[in-house]
Amino acid sequence: MVTNNKVVDLRSDTVTKPSEAMRAAMAAADVDDDVLGADPTAQRFEAEMARIMGKEAALFVPSGTMANLVSVLVHCDARGCEVILGDNSHIHVYENGGISTIGGVHPKTVPNNADGTMDIDRIVAAIRHQDGALYYPTTRLICLENTHANCGGKCLSVEYIDKVGEVAKNHGLKLHIDGARIFNASVALGVPVDRLVRAADSVSVCLSKGLGAPVGSIIVGAKAFIDKAKILRKTLGGGMRQVGILCAAAYVGVRDTVGKLADDHRKAKVLADGLKKIKQFTVDLTSVETNMVFFDIADPRITPDKLCQVLEQRNVLAMPASSKSVRLVIHYQISDSDVQHALTCIEKAVEEILSGSAKFEHLTNGSTANSYGH
């Protein structure tokens, strides 16, 4: 039995705390002023990430938001640019509209299908025609997201990405992949990560999610692209000094945790199977491809907020995803017994709410401020 002292945190894979190996690596890191020259640990890590991803160069940044913002702004460095991206993509929904408010770039959204893709013909239709140059911004970039979070941690296949890459090439556009969870996709698809992103001009990869590092993301791309990205990173305020501290931990994450992602996916399926047995919920088992499980609550007496609150009392943390759904995310610091404990707690929470015995604090409209974009 799991004791109730430990919190089972299924809100996101961003909650992973640094491992002992990471803490030791951070304490021992060989560092220097990365803005003035090169922090040797940062340099080594960036070179390794570029190699792993099959690109020429890499750049460490404080967050996935900055990785995407820098990438879009470097690709779209002239006034009047437009970028094509999914209407349910993280960049469009959860990054404060920064590409526009900070970067002056206009978004053109295309509907995301349930599987995370956008229809190829709709992408093509969204590309601005030269003839309309008097009224149109100029399309410069297409962005994909792999795995696609809001669609449930869905994998975009290498065939699909290659196809979008061809569309981009034919129209003189660049392709950026928001690959915050690209390693999850690579593992689930059984496709080496460098092959998976080969068609992309740039990729953002998170170290602080399932890979477990405390901070940071990395951008990979051509050397010329990364040279510009470095300046923009500085401009936004992301130029950090002895940043090797963070790179040391990130390095450990890539080394030690990629191999554990398959287990996260397995545990997510176990969780989904268990949730399906609870009759107040609906779960689409086929839609659990990686480490995320979304489930709908069919019983109107149970709201996502209420459920999450009662679960919190039992030290299980989950995230309401909409007015009637909840999201759970598995990461390597969630064990098999944690999964069983969570399922038991969820069953009990449902009973408690239905029997009217649950205690609620002040609730709002069923979605909390924290249920956004992680």
Next chain:
Amino acid sequence: MLTKAVDLRSDTVTKPSEAMRAAMAAADVDDDVLGSDPTAHRFETEMARMMGKEAALFVPSGTMANLVSALVHCDTRGSEVILGDNSHMHIYENGGMSTIGGVHPRTVRNNPDGTMDIDRIVAAIRHPNGLCYPTTRLICLENTQGNCGGKCLSVEYTDKVGEVAKTHGLKLHIDGARIFNASVALGVPVDRLVRAADSVSVCLSKGLGAPVGSVIVGSKAFIEKAKILRKTLGGGMRQVGVLCAAAHVGVRDTVGKLADDHRRAKVLADGLKKIKQLTVDLTSVETNMVYFDITDPLISPGKLCQVLEQRNVLAMAVTSKSVRLVTHYQISDSDVQYALTCIEEAVEEILLGNAKFGHLTNGVTANSYGN
């Protein structure tokens, strides 16, 4: 002989101490974006208290601290900021307040002592409702003023500028990257020094020695907006307590060592003055920076720095005829003596024509910018 480099390029080169490394390894952390990292929370609370403001926010860099501050104060389209023509924000932050934030700068001349004349500041304030004018919203000061030589702005001057701001309905931001150096050199408690300011940016990664980061302090309402803008720019970090733990050690352990940095800077300046090919204004060494001019045309800053590098002494060429040296607590008294000896020897070498030079440009290297 020394294998370790005597790095006088900047106080940004300070490496984390053993105490910092231990603190980082042991830090109690959580997802700071999702809720709050307890170590970040504790550190931000402590910094707010120390600076005499309501709240604080940890950010990856001084550039972001200033950018966020300017953009939060100037959150309406058509805003203008008054700042020094030789200020770090204007010269060395990629023009980000404009290119990223859409804010227009209005510069006022920086005097050699780091101040801007009060009457020139007032003259720069736009008349409201001018059809052709942006709207002045903010005045920015820098303390210590880096390009002017690490000069301290007095509390009286800061208060006066604060009054001007208040009288005209403007905000006051202080780029206090090295505010602790100013506080120590002036003998004025840091919270008193910045009392007139609505916001202050403070670097932890310079003389205080932390590996990464700065803090913005201000009112609670200001910091709440700053938090969102920080996220927007991409500065929202997850288990950031790792960095805050080191920063906290820096503030605890290193503020008390700044006076020694200032003392060593004066020793350095005294020694440089004795070298006849160089000129130094001793009275202008107020904190941890020493600028010296090279009067002998046979010696360029680039050449000098290159020859010094061969001796493991690192300095920064700043113009076509001057060099800057910055002391920090990882520079010892004997390092200072060693550096002086090397500089003397380097001068001799260059004059004798014995020095070997790599590919040189016009005497100013790409690294001599804004650090």
